[in-house]
Amino acid sequence: MNANDRTPADLLRSALATDPARPLVTFYDDATGERVELSVATFANWVSKTANLLQGDLGAAPGDRLALLLPAHWQTAVWLLACASVGVVAEVAGDPADADLVVTGPDTLEEARACSGERVALALRPLGGRFPQPPAGFADYAVEVPGQGDRFAPFVPVDPAGPGLAVAGTELTHAELVARARADAERIGLEAGARVLVDGDYSSWEGLSAGLFAPMAVGGSVVLCRNLSVLAEEKVVERVGAERVTLRV
Template identity: 70%
Template sequence: MNATDRTPADLLRSALAADPARPLVTFYDDATGERVELSVATFANWVAKTSNLLQDGLSAEPGDRVALLLPAHWQTAVWLLACASTGVVADVGGDPARADFVVAGPGEFDAGLACRGDRYALSLAPLGRRFVPSPPQGYADYAVEVPTHGDRFAPYAPVDPEAPALVVAGAEFTGAEVVERARAEAAGLGLTGPGSRLLSGLPYDTWEGLSAGLYGPLASGGSVVLCRNLDQLSEEGLAQRIESERVTATAR
Protein backbone atom coordinates (compact mmCIF):
# COMPACT_ATOMS: atom_id res chain seq x y z
CA MET A 1 0.00 0.00 0.00
CA ASN A 2 1.30 3.44 -0.99
CA ALA A 3 -0.03 6.81 0.11
CA THR A 4 -0.38 7.77 -3.56
CA ASP A 5 -2.74 4.88 -4.40
CA ARG A 6 -6.08 6.37 -5.50
CA THR A 7 -8.02 3.41 -6.89
CA PRO A 8 -8.43 -0.24 -5.89
CA ALA A 9 -6.37 -1.15 -8.96
CA ASP A 10 -3.55 1.02 -7.60
CA LEU A 11 -3.71 -0.89 -4.31
CA LEU A 12 -3.37 -4.19 -6.17
CA ARG A 13 -0.38 -2.92 -8.16
CA SER A 14 1.33 -1.83 -4.95
CA ALA A 15 0.63 -5.18 -3.32
CA LEU A 16 2.10 -6.95 -6.34
CA ALA A 17 5.24 -4.83 -6.23
CA ALA A 18 5.69 -5.31 -2.47
CA ASP A 19 5.25 -9.08 -2.11
CA PRO A 20 3.70 -11.02 -5.00
CA ALA A 21 3.99 -14.39 -3.27
CA ARG A 22 2.01 -13.64 -0.11
CA PRO A 23 -1.58 -14.89 0.20
CA LEU A 24 -4.24 -12.30 -0.60
CA VAL A 25 -7.55 -14.21 -0.84
CA THR A 26 -8.18 -17.62 0.71
CA PHE A 27 -11.67 -18.79 -0.19
CA TYR A 28 -13.80 -21.44 1.49
CA ASP A 29 -17.23 -22.72 0.48
CA ASP A 30 -18.57 -24.71 3.39
CA ALA A 31 -21.38 -26.14 1.26
CA THR A 32 -18.94 -27.90 -1.07
CA GLY A 33 -15.73 -28.20 0.95
CA GLU A 34 -13.84 -26.06 -1.55
CA ARG A 35 -10.69 -24.21 -0.49
CA VAL A 36 -8.75 -21.99 -2.88
CA GLU A 37 -5.78 -19.83 -1.95
CA LEU A 38 -4.69 -17.05 -4.28
CA SER A 39 -1.41 -15.23 -3.83
CA VAL A 40 -1.19 -11.59 -4.83
CA ALA A 41 0.43 -12.65 -8.10
CA THR A 42 -2.19 -15.28 -8.94
CA PHE A 43 -5.04 -12.94 -8.06
CA ALA A 44 -3.48 -10.14 -10.14
CA ASN A 45 -3.15 -12.54 -13.09
CA TRP A 46 -6.87 -13.32 -12.94
CA VAL A 47 -7.62 -9.61 -12.70
CA ALA A 48 -5.43 -8.85 -15.73
CA LYS A 49 -7.12 -11.53 -17.85
CA THR A 50 -10.58 -10.38 -16.80
CA SER A 51 -9.67 -6.74 -17.45
CA ASN A 52 -8.56 -7.66 -20.96
CA LEU A 53 -11.84 -9.54 -21.44
CA LEU A 54 -13.73 -6.40 -20.44
CA GLN A 55 -11.67 -4.00 -22.52
CA ASP A 56 -11.04 -6.08 -25.63
CA GLY A 57 -13.61 -8.86 -25.53
CA LEU A 58 -16.57 -6.68 -24.55
CA SER A 59 -15.26 -3.30 -25.75
CA ALA A 60 -16.27 -1.91 -22.35
CA GLU A 61 -15.41 1.72 -21.79
CA PRO A 62 -14.94 3.80 -18.63
CA GLY A 63 -18.33 4.63 -17.21
CA ASP A 64 -20.04 1.54 -18.57
CA ARG A 65 -21.92 -0.43 -15.93
CA VAL A 66 -21.56 -4.13 -15.12
CA ALA A 67 -24.25 -5.73 -12.95
CA LEU A 68 -22.50 -8.29 -10.76
CA LEU A 69 -25.12 -10.84 -9.75
CA LEU A 70 -22.69 -12.86 -7.66
CA PRO A 71 -22.15 -13.88 -4.03
CA ALA A 72 -19.06 -13.35 -1.90
CA HIS A 73 -16.59 -15.47 -3.88
CA TRP A 74 -13.00 -15.18 -5.05
CA GLN A 75 -14.14 -14.76 -8.66
CA THR A 76 -16.42 -11.90 -7.61
CA ALA A 77 -13.38 -10.23 -6.04
CA VAL A 78 -11.56 -10.66 -9.35
CA TRP A 79 -14.40 -8.97 -11.24
CA LEU A 80 -14.50 -6.08 -8.77
CA LEU A 81 -10.80 -5.36 -9.32
CA ALA A 82 -11.11 -5.85 -13.09
CA CYS A 83 -13.84 -3.22 -13.17
CA ALA A 84 -11.62 -0.90 -11.13
CA SER A 85 -8.76 -1.51 -13.56
CA THR A 86 -10.81 -0.53 -16.62
CA GLY A 87 -12.89 2.32 -15.19
CA VAL A 88 -16.06 0.29 -15.51
CA VAL A 89 -18.66 0.71 -12.74
CA ALA A 90 -19.19 -2.46 -10.70
CA ASP A 91 -22.87 -2.52 -9.70
CA VAL A 92 -23.13 -5.24 -7.07
CA GLY A 93 -26.55 -6.85 -7.27
CA GLY A 94 -27.57 -4.11 -9.71
CA ASP A 95 -30.54 -4.03 -12.05
CA PRO A 96 -29.54 -5.96 -15.20
CA ALA A 97 -32.01 -3.94 -17.30
CA ARG A 98 -30.02 -0.78 -16.54
CA ALA A 99 -26.59 -2.34 -17.03
CA ASP A 100 -24.42 -2.46 -20.13
CA PHE A 101 -23.22 -5.96 -19.25
CA VAL A 102 -24.10 -8.61 -16.69
CA VAL A 103 -22.03 -11.22 -14.88
CA ALA A 104 -24.19 -13.80 -13.10
CA GLY A 105 -23.86 -16.90 -11.00
CA PRO A 106 -26.27 -19.77 -10.23
CA GLY A 107 -29.71 -18.58 -9.19
CA GLU A 108 -29.37 -15.31 -11.09
CA PHE A 109 -29.34 -16.40 -14.72
CA ASP A 110 -33.00 -15.69 -15.40
CA ALA A 111 -32.78 -12.21 -13.87
CA GLY A 112 -29.65 -11.42 -15.87
CA LEU A 113 -31.44 -11.93 -19.17
CA ALA A 114 -32.97 -8.48 -18.70
CA CYS A 115 -29.61 -7.03 -19.76
CA ARG A 116 -29.52 -6.33 -23.48
CA GLY A 117 -25.72 -6.32 -23.56
CA ASP A 118 -23.26 -9.18 -23.34
CA ARG A 119 -23.71 -11.61 -20.48
CA TYR A 120 -21.19 -13.86 -18.77
CA ALA A 121 -22.06 -16.82 -16.56
CA LEU A 122 -19.90 -18.16 -13.73
CA SER A 123 -20.49 -21.72 -12.57
CA LEU A 124 -18.89 -20.96 -9.16
CA ALA A 125 -17.96 -24.64 -9.13
CA PRO A 126 -14.74 -25.69 -7.36
CA LEU A 127 -11.61 -24.59 -9.21
CA GLY A 128 -13.67 -22.25 -11.39
CA ARG A 129 -14.79 -25.08 -13.66
CA ARG A 130 -16.70 -24.44 -16.86
CA PHE A 131 -20.31 -25.38 -17.42
CA VAL A 132 -20.98 -28.92 -18.64
CA PRO A 133 -22.13 -29.37 -21.29
CA SER A 134 -22.77 -25.66 -21.96
CA PRO A 135 -23.53 -22.39 -20.17
CA PRO A 136 -27.09 -21.17 -19.63
CA GLN A 137 -28.82 -19.92 -22.76
CA GLY A 138 -28.01 -16.29 -23.47
CA TYR A 139 -24.64 -16.40 -21.69
CA ALA A 140 -20.99 -16.94 -22.52
CA ASP A 141 -18.98 -19.11 -20.14
CA TYR A 142 -16.44 -17.00 -18.25
CA ALA A 143 -14.29 -20.05 -17.52
CA VAL A 144 -13.99 -20.76 -21.26
CA GLU A 145 -13.40 -17.19 -22.38
CA VAL A 146 -11.08 -15.70 -19.77
CA PRO A 147 -8.04 -18.01 -20.33
CA THR A 148 -7.72 -16.74 -23.91
CA HIS A 149 -6.89 -13.22 -22.71
CA GLY A 150 -3.47 -11.83 -21.89
CA ASP A 151 -1.68 -11.94 -18.55
CA ARG A 152 -0.78 -8.25 -18.68
CA PHE A 153 -3.20 -5.38 -18.77
CA ALA A 154 -2.90 -1.70 -19.63
CA PRO A 155 -6.01 0.49 -19.89
CA TYR A 156 -6.46 2.45 -23.10
CA ALA A 157 -7.11 5.55 -21.00
CA PRO A 158 -6.06 6.29 -17.39
CA VAL A 159 -8.76 5.49 -14.84
CA ASP A 160 -10.13 8.63 -13.17
CA PRO A 161 -10.09 8.14 -9.36
CA GLU A 162 -12.95 10.63 -9.02
CA ALA A 163 -15.26 8.82 -11.45
CA PRO A 164 -17.96 6.41 -10.22
CA ALA A 165 -16.44 2.98 -9.61
CA LEU A 166 -18.72 0.99 -7.33
CA VAL A 167 -22.42 0.76 -6.52
CA VAL A 168 -23.54 -1.39 -3.60
CA ALA A 169 -26.77 -1.35 -1.57
CA GLY A 170 -27.86 1.80 -3.41
CA ALA A 171 -24.71 3.80 -2.54
CA GLU A 172 -22.26 4.96 -5.20
CA PHE A 173 -18.53 5.36 -4.59
CA THR A 174 -15.68 6.71 -6.67
CA GLY A 175 -12.45 4.76 -6.80
CA ALA A 176 -10.83 7.30 -4.48
CA GLU A 177 -13.71 6.97 -2.01
CA VAL A 178 -13.36 3.19 -1.97
CA VAL A 179 -9.65 3.48 -1.15
CA GLU A 180 -10.08 6.24 1.45
CA ARG A 181 -12.94 4.49 3.22
CA ALA A 182 -11.19 1.10 3.19
CA ARG A 183 -8.06 2.65 4.69
CA ALA A 184 -10.04 4.49 7.35
CA GLU A 185 -11.94 1.38 8.41
CA ALA A 186 -9.10 -1.16 8.29
CA ALA A 187 -7.93 -0.75 11.88
CA GLY A 188 -11.50 -1.10 13.17
CA LEU A 189 -11.68 -4.46 11.39
CA GLY A 190 -8.49 -5.59 13.11
CA LEU A 191 -6.36 -5.04 10.01
CA THR A 192 -3.24 -3.43 11.41
CA GLY A 193 -0.84 -3.99 8.54
CA PRO A 194 1.10 -6.78 6.80
CA GLY A 195 0.45 -10.11 8.44
CA SER A 196 -3.10 -9.19 9.43
CA ARG A 197 -5.50 -11.89 8.33
CA LEU A 198 -9.23 -11.27 8.49
CA LEU A 199 -11.79 -14.06 8.29
CA SER A 200 -15.01 -12.73 6.75
CA GLY A 201 -18.31 -14.55 6.49
CA LEU A 202 -20.16 -11.42 5.40
CA PRO A 203 -21.96 -11.31 2.04
CA TYR A 204 -20.80 -8.93 -0.68
CA ASP A 205 -24.14 -7.11 -0.98
CA THR A 206 -23.20 -4.34 1.49
CA TRP A 207 -20.26 -1.98 1.83
CA GLU A 208 -19.39 -3.69 5.12
CA GLY A 209 -19.11 -7.05 3.39
CA LEU A 210 -16.95 -5.65 0.60
CA SER A 211 -14.75 -3.74 3.03
CA ALA A 212 -14.12 -6.80 5.20
CA GLY A 213 -14.01 -9.28 2.35
CA LEU A 214 -11.75 -7.43 -0.09
CA TYR A 215 -11.01 -3.72 0.09
CA GLY A 216 -9.90 -3.50 3.73
CA PRO A 217 -7.34 -6.31 3.50
CA LEU A 218 -6.08 -4.92 0.19
CA ALA A 219 -5.77 -1.38 1.55
CA SER A 220 -3.95 -2.46 4.70
CA GLY A 221 -1.46 -4.91 3.24
CA GLY A 222 -3.29 -7.80 4.91
CA SER A 223 -5.23 -10.74 3.55
CA VAL A 224 -8.72 -12.22 3.77
CA VAL A 225 -10.09 -15.67 4.49
CA LEU A 226 -13.36 -15.32 2.61
CA CYS A 227 -15.99 -17.85 3.72
CA ARG A 228 -19.18 -18.64 1.86
CA ASN A 229 -21.90 -20.64 3.63
CA LEU A 230 -20.06 -20.20 6.92
CA ASP A 231 -23.25 -21.04 8.81
CA GLN A 232 -22.74 -24.65 7.76
CA LEU A 233 -19.48 -24.84 9.72
CA SER A 234 -19.59 -25.88 13.38
CA GLU A 235 -18.11 -23.68 16.08
CA GLU A 236 -15.39 -26.27 16.56
CA GLY A 237 -14.68 -26.24 12.84
CA LEU A 238 -14.53 -22.46 12.85
CA ALA A 239 -12.07 -22.46 15.75
CA GLN A 240 -9.87 -24.94 13.87
CA ARG A 241 -9.98 -22.78 10.73
CA ILE A 242 -9.06 -19.65 12.65
CA GLU A 243 -6.06 -21.47 14.08
CA SER A 244 -4.94 -23.21 10.88
CA GLU A 245 -5.30 -20.09 8.75
CA ARG A 246 -3.55 -17.87 11.33
CA VAL A 247 -6.55 -15.56 11.45
CA THR A 248 -6.00 -12.37 13.48
CA ALA A 249 -9.53 -10.91 13.27
CA THR A 250 -13.04 -11.94 12.23
CA ALA A 251 -16.10 -10.30 10.65
CA ARG A 252 -19.27 -12.38 10.57
Protein backbone atom coordinates in the same frame (compact mmCIF):
# COMPACT_ATOMS: atom_id res chain seq x y z
CA MET B 1 0.62 0.04 1.24
CA ASN B 2 1.52 3.06 -0.85
CA ALA B 3 -0.04 6.24 0.56
CA ASN B 4 -0.48 7.49 -3.01
CA ASP B 5 -2.77 4.61 -4.02
CA ARG B 6 -6.06 6.16 -5.15
CA THR B 7 -7.89 3.31 -6.86
CA PRO B 8 -8.45 -0.36 -6.02
CA ALA B 9 -6.22 -1.22 -8.99
CA ASP B 10 -3.47 0.86 -7.37
CA LEU B 11 -3.83 -1.19 -4.17
CA LEU B 12 -3.39 -4.39 -6.14
CA ARG B 13 -0.35 -3.04 -8.00
CA SER B 14 1.26 -2.07 -4.69
CA ALA B 15 0.59 -5.52 -3.25
CA LEU B 16 2.14 -7.10 -6.33
CA ALA B 17 5.23 -4.92 -6.05
CA THR B 18 5.65 -5.60 -2.33
CA ASP B 19 5.18 -9.37 -1.98
CA PRO B 20 3.60 -11.20 -4.92
CA ALA B 21 3.94 -14.64 -3.31
CA ARG B 22 1.90 -14.02 -0.18
CA PRO B 23 -1.76 -15.12 0.04
CA LEU B 24 -4.32 -12.47 -0.84
CA VAL B 25 -7.67 -14.28 -1.07
CA THR B 26 -8.36 -17.68 0.49
CA PHE B 27 -11.85 -18.92 -0.28
CA TYR B 28 -13.87 -21.63 1.43
CA ASP B 29 -17.30 -22.95 0.50
CA ASP B 30 -18.32 -25.00 3.48
CA ALA B 31 -21.34 -26.43 1.69
CA THR B 32 -19.09 -28.16 -0.86
CA GLY B 33 -15.75 -28.45 0.93
CA GLU B 34 -14.03 -26.24 -1.64
CA ARG B 35 -10.88 -24.34 -0.68
CA VAL B 36 -8.97 -22.08 -3.06
CA GLU B 37 -5.97 -19.97 -2.14
CA LEU B 38 -4.77 -17.23 -4.45
CA SER B 39 -1.47 -15.46 -3.95
CA VAL B 40 -1.20 -11.81 -4.88
CA ALA B 41 0.44 -12.81 -8.16
CA THR B 42 -2.20 -15.41 -9.03
CA PHE B 43 -5.06 -13.09 -8.11
CA ALA B 44 -3.51 -10.27 -10.14
CA ASN B 45 -3.20 -12.61 -13.13
CA TRP B 46 -6.90 -13.46 -12.94
CA VAL B 47 -7.68 -9.75 -12.70
CA SER B 48 -5.53 -8.96 -15.75
CA LYS B 49 -7.16 -11.68 -17.84
CA THR B 50 -10.64 -10.60 -16.75
CA ALA B 51 -9.89 -6.92 -17.40
CA ASN B 52 -8.64 -7.82 -20.89
CA LEU B 53 -11.86 -9.77 -21.50
CA LEU B 54 -13.90 -6.84 -20.22
CA GLN B 55 -12.11 -4.15 -22.20
CA GLY B 56 -11.35 -6.16 -25.34
CA ASP B 57 -13.89 -8.84 -26.12
CA LEU B 58 -16.80 -7.19 -24.28
CA GLY B 59 -15.97 -3.64 -25.40
CA ALA B 60 -16.46 -2.07 -21.97
CA ALA B 61 -15.20 1.47 -21.40
CA PRO B 62 -14.74 3.74 -18.37
CA GLY B 63 -18.09 4.80 -16.96
CA ASP B 64 -19.98 1.79 -18.32
CA ARG B 65 -22.13 0.10 -15.72
CA LEU B 66 -21.87 -3.61 -15.02
CA ALA B 67 -24.56 -5.42 -13.02
CA LEU B 68 -22.63 -7.89 -10.85
CA LEU B 69 -24.98 -10.70 -9.83
CA LEU B 70 -22.57 -12.89 -7.91
CA PRO B 71 -22.36 -14.04 -4.28
CA ALA B 72 -19.31 -13.56 -2.08
CA HIS B 73 -16.75 -15.65 -3.95
CA TRP B 74 -13.12 -15.39 -5.02
CA GLN B 75 -14.23 -14.86 -8.60
CA THR B 76 -16.44 -11.98 -7.48
CA ALA B 77 -13.37 -10.35 -5.95
CA VAL B 78 -11.60 -10.80 -9.28
CA TRP B 79 -14.42 -9.10 -11.16
CA LEU B 80 -14.50 -6.18 -8.70
CA LEU B 81 -10.81 -5.50 -9.30
CA ALA B 82 -11.13 -6.05 -13.05
CA CYS B 83 -13.89 -3.46 -13.22
CA ALA B 84 -11.74 -1.06 -11.23
CA SER B 85 -8.81 -1.69 -13.58
CA VAL B 86 -10.88 -0.75 -16.65
CA GLY B 87 -12.86 2.04 -14.98
CA VAL B 88 -16.18 0.22 -15.26
CA VAL B 89 -18.71 0.83 -12.49
CA ALA B 90 -19.43 -2.42 -10.65
CA GLU B 91 -23.06 -2.36 -9.54
CA VAL B 92 -23.35 -5.12 -6.95
CA ALA B 93 -26.78 -6.75 -7.34
CA GLY B 94 -27.59 -4.02 -9.85
CA ASP B 95 -30.56 -4.05 -12.22
CA PRO B 96 -29.49 -5.83 -15.43
CA ALA B 97 -32.14 -3.95 -17.43
CA ASP B 98 -30.38 -0.66 -16.67
CA ALA B 99 -26.82 -1.94 -17.07
CA ASP B 100 -24.50 -1.89 -20.08
CA LEU B 101 -23.47 -5.46 -19.37
CA VAL B 102 -24.09 -8.14 -16.77
CA VAL B 103 -22.03 -10.80 -15.00
CA THR B 104 -24.07 -13.50 -13.31
CA GLY B 105 -23.81 -16.72 -11.38
CA PRO B 106 -25.87 -19.83 -12.14
CA ASP B 107 -28.72 -18.87 -9.81
CA THR B 108 -29.55 -15.53 -11.46
CA LEU B 109 -29.41 -16.39 -15.15
CA GLU B 110 -33.06 -15.56 -15.82
CA GLU B 111 -32.80 -12.21 -14.05
CA ALA B 112 -29.63 -11.42 -16.03
CA ARG B 113 -31.41 -11.93 -19.36
CA ALA B 114 -32.99 -8.49 -18.90
CA CYS B 115 -29.65 -6.94 -19.91
CA SER B 116 -29.58 -5.92 -23.56
CA GLY B 117 -25.79 -5.70 -23.60
CA GLU B 118 -23.05 -8.29 -23.20
CA ARG B 119 -23.82 -11.12 -20.78
CA VAL B 120 -21.27 -13.29 -18.99
CA ALA B 121 -22.09 -16.28 -16.79
CA LEU B 122 -19.97 -17.99 -14.15
CA ALA B 123 -20.67 -21.55 -13.09
CA LEU B 124 -18.90 -20.93 -9.73
CA ARG B 125 -17.66 -24.50 -9.80
CA PRO B 126 -14.50 -25.58 -7.96
CA LEU B 127 -11.25 -24.37 -9.55
CA GLY B 128 -13.16 -22.00 -11.80
CA GLY B 129 -14.73 -24.80 -13.85
CA ARG B 130 -17.01 -24.16 -16.80
CA PHE B 131 -20.69 -24.97 -17.21
CA PRO B 132 -21.37 -28.55 -18.33
CA GLN B 133 -23.74 -26.99 -20.87
CA PRO B 134 -23.17 -23.29 -21.66
CA PRO B 135 -26.29 -21.21 -20.92
CA ALA B 136 -27.88 -19.84 -24.08
CA GLY B 137 -27.28 -16.14 -24.59
CA PHE B 138 -24.26 -15.94 -22.28
CA ALA B 139 -20.51 -16.14 -22.68
CA ASP B 140 -19.08 -18.77 -20.30
CA TYR B 141 -16.42 -16.97 -18.28
CA ALA B 142 -14.42 -20.14 -17.72
CA VAL B 143 -14.22 -20.68 -21.49
CA GLU B 144 -13.44 -17.08 -22.42
CA VAL B 145 -10.93 -15.99 -19.79
CA PRO B 146 -8.03 -18.49 -20.07
CA GLY B 147 -6.91 -17.22 -23.47
CA GLN B 148 -6.79 -13.58 -22.41
CA GLY B 149 -3.51 -11.76 -21.94
CA ASP B 150 -1.61 -11.98 -18.67
CA ARG B 151 -0.87 -8.27 -18.63
CA PHE B 152 -3.39 -5.47 -18.74
CA ALA B 153 -3.15 -1.82 -19.72
CA PRO B 154 -6.30 0.32 -19.88
CA PHE B 155 -7.01 2.12 -23.14
CA VAL B 156 -7.84 5.17 -21.01
CA PRO B 157 -6.24 5.79 -17.58
CA VAL B 158 -8.74 5.28 -14.77
CA ASP B 159 -9.80 8.57 -13.18
CA PRO B 160 -9.73 8.23 -9.36
CA ALA B 161 -12.58 10.75 -9.23
CA GLY B 162 -14.71 8.68 -11.57
CA PRO B 163 -17.53 6.39 -10.39
CA GLY B 164 -16.25 3.01 -9.28
CA LEU B 165 -18.71 1.02 -7.20
CA ALA B 166 -22.42 0.97 -6.42
CA VAL B 167 -23.79 -1.24 -3.68
CA ALA B 168 -26.98 -1.12 -1.59
CA GLY B 169 -27.75 2.49 -2.46
CA THR B 170 -24.19 3.74 -1.94
CA GLU B 171 -22.09 4.90 -4.91
CA LEU B 172 -18.40 5.62 -4.51
CA THR B 173 -15.68 6.94 -6.76
CA HIS B 174 -12.49 4.90 -6.94
CA ALA B 175 -10.74 7.36 -4.60
CA GLU B 176 -13.65 7.40 -2.16
CA LEU B 177 -13.63 3.60 -2.09
CA VAL B 178 -9.93 3.50 -1.17
CA ALA B 179 -10.33 6.24 1.43
CA ARG B 180 -13.30 4.52 3.02
CA ALA B 181 -11.49 1.17 3.04
CA ARG B 182 -8.55 2.76 4.84
CA ALA B 183 -10.88 4.37 7.37
CA ASP B 184 -12.66 1.05 7.94
CA ALA B 185 -9.33 -0.73 8.44
CA GLU B 186 -8.37 1.78 11.11
CA ARG B 187 -11.78 1.60 12.76
CA ILE B 188 -11.75 -2.20 13.13
CA GLY B 189 -8.10 -2.31 14.10
CA LEU B 190 -6.49 -3.85 11.05
CA GLU B 191 -2.73 -3.60 11.22
CA ALA B 192 -0.35 -3.89 8.28
CA GLY B 193 -0.42 -7.43 6.92
CA ALA B 194 -3.65 -8.33 8.74
CA ARG B 195 -5.33 -11.62 7.83
CA VAL B 196 -9.10 -11.33 8.16
CA LEU B 197 -11.64 -14.16 8.32
CA VAL B 198 -15.14 -13.18 7.23
CA ASP B 199 -18.44 -14.96 6.82
CA GLY B 200 -18.76 -13.85 3.21
CA ASP B 201 -21.39 -11.24 2.42
CA TYR B 202 -20.81 -8.92 -0.51
CA SER B 203 -24.31 -7.42 -0.53
CA SER B 204 -23.32 -4.26 1.38
CA TRP B 205 -20.39 -1.88 1.57
CA GLU B 206 -19.58 -3.24 5.03
CA GLY B 207 -19.32 -6.77 3.66
CA LEU B 208 -17.23 -5.73 0.67
CA SER B 209 -14.93 -3.66 2.84
CA ALA B 210 -14.30 -6.31 5.50
CA GLY B 211 -14.18 -9.09 2.92
CA LEU B 212 -11.81 -7.46 0.43
CA PHE B 213 -11.05 -3.76 0.34
CA ALA B 214 -10.06 -2.96 3.95
CA PRO B 215 -7.55 -5.85 4.13
CA MET B 216 -6.13 -4.76 0.77
CA ALA B 217 -5.78 -1.20 2.06
CA VAL B 218 -3.34 -2.36 4.77
CA GLY B 219 -1.45 -4.88 2.68
CA GLY B 220 -3.36 -7.74 4.27
CA SER B 221 -5.35 -10.74 3.09
CA VAL B 222 -8.78 -12.25 3.52
CA VAL B 223 -10.13 -15.70 4.33
CA LEU B 224 -13.52 -15.49 2.64
CA CYS B 225 -15.94 -18.15 3.87
CA ARG B 226 -19.19 -18.99 2.15
CA ASN B 227 -21.77 -21.06 4.07
CA LEU B 228 -19.67 -20.78 7.23
CA SER B 229 -22.82 -21.34 9.29
CA VAL B 230 -22.77 -25.06 8.49
CA LEU B 231 -19.60 -25.46 10.56
CA ALA B 232 -19.58 -26.04 14.31
CA GLU B 233 -17.94 -23.21 16.20
CA GLU B 234 -14.97 -25.36 17.22
CA LYS B 235 -14.26 -26.02 13.53
CA VAL B 236 -14.30 -22.29 12.84
CA VAL B 237 -11.85 -21.76 15.69
CA GLU B 238 -9.61 -24.45 14.19
CA ARG B 239 -9.68 -22.63 10.87
CA VAL B 240 -8.75 -19.35 12.52
CA GLY B 241 -5.65 -21.03 13.88
CA ALA B 242 -4.77 -22.99 10.76
CA GLU B 243 -5.09 -19.93 8.53
CA ARG B 244 -3.19 -17.68 10.95
CA VAL B 245 -6.09 -15.27 11.11
CA THR B 246 -5.43 -12.05 13.04
CA LEU B 247 -9.04 -10.83 13.10
CA ARG B 248 -12.39 -12.53 12.65
CA VAL B 249 -15.14 -10.18 11.48
